[in-house]
């Protein structure tokens with residue numbers, strides 16, 4: 001009996017001591033976390049704002065009513081404020097001076113949009129740093145050379161050369177049915193355009209099943225990436241933990257297809273160099289984005305491989321199509337919402353006989369150009385450009401921890417009091433003498449600084465030309481309730497909710 005008592009005492013003691021030591025460990029972890037939190041609180045200093053647990057309600061409502069919040073926060077914090085979003089702490093820059101200081105002055109910022117959202121990063125090559133043109137860290141050598149190569153290609157080999165033919169071809173293929181889903185139709189148009197710009201030899205024919213699947217997959221990604229919700233963040237966390245994600249699988253599929261373009265291009269260039277009986281490098285001419293990136297390989301460090309290049313091409317196609325979809329969907333929404341202004345544009349394109357896309361003559365489309373600019377002012381496709389810091393740094397009176405996100409509040413800039421009747425849709429503000437009242441540094445639809453859009457110099461003209469041709473050939477009508485221009489999915493990109501229109505072709509009449 002005595003023995004039995006001893007052994008049960010021993011068991012109880014072991015259990016107790018295990019339990020106590022476990023408790024002590026947990027307690028120590030909690031103490032370390034609290035000390036670290038306290039240390040960071042004292043060490044780092046951020047602009048004030050609705051940012052912490054005491055303001056949890058504000059933080060949640062920042063997400064839920066993002067548009068209103070982006071505009072309202074400027075009243076309370078005219079320069080900058082810190083908000084807690086579901087993607088972490090974000091310093092929102094509300095003043096154009098501050099936006100310039102950070103976005104022009106701190107080129108080492110990472111463009112956050114794709115890091116968190118496109119999900120095609122890191123997973124594909126463990127241990128290698130973040131890849132692709134849009135995502136490369138800008139202080140990173142490869143990011144800079146790719147950005148430069150794309151800009152050079154657009155300047156020297158695309159504009160005033162084959163761009164007109166390529167855009168016109170896709171416009172001709174755009175058969176608007178009587179009732180069409182605007183977002184879907186514009187996305188498919190944009191994917192085809194961006195694919196032909198990225199790899200001119202891809203056959204974009206209707207009957208190519210592989211290309212069709214590629215397009216459909218991109219559309220699936222498109223529907224997922226710009227969601228900016230708690231649910232989306234939870235899914236991202238889950239896929240980080242489990243490694244499972246539908247979007248990632250689709251991405252992998254899409255990347256494999258792009259890799260076949262690279263392989264074929266290499267074979268073509270080998271045949272070409274053999275035929276020429278001389279050793280050629282690919283650095284001679286660029287016929288498309290793919291060529292211009294392949295031409296960077298010798299300069300790159302670490303050396304770009306096929307995975308890097310295909311991720312880069314995918315980003316260009318995805319970003320370009322997503323942005324064109326957003327912009328064109330907004331334009332058509334404003335066309336039916338503001339028919340008088342749209343008629344001014346239509347009359348103009350008819351007078352100038354602008355039936356085919358031609359970039360160089362878009363400058364003469366004064367009203368259409370003004371229409372484009374005004375829509376992108378009120379409904380910028382990228383309402384907040386988000387970058388994040390790579391290192392701790394001191395800025396003004398603040399001490400910012402690395403990986404803090406900075407957001408340029410583009411929406412607020414476009415609605416600031418510097419604009420006359422800022423909330424009014426007024427295309428005339430962009431015309432003639434009125435131009436002098438356009439405030440400086442208050443309009444940034446394509447970002448700014450070293451990470452600004454590579455196509456920015458030509459985007460107004462490109463968009464003007466596309467809308468011009470669409471208005472020349474079609475009448476657009478509502479076929480039911482359409483979304484309010486101040487609505488929109490308002491995630492990472494600002495895109496109108498799904499809606500349909502009726503298009504009647506004038507030539508058919």
Ligand code: HEM
Pocket residue numbers: 111112113133134135143147150316319320321323324327381382385386387445446447448450451452453454455459
């Ligand atoms: C309406 C159309 C477009 C809009 C509103 C737009 C907007 C933007 C914005 C705001 C950025 C800067 C993001 C940042 O600072 O993080 C950006 C970057 C970029 N855009 Fe666009 N974009 C458009 C069309 C295009 C097209 C057609 C292309 C195709 C070539 C393109 C290629 C790029 C690339 C490669 C970057 C990354 C530049 C870098 O980080 O080095 N964009 N775009």
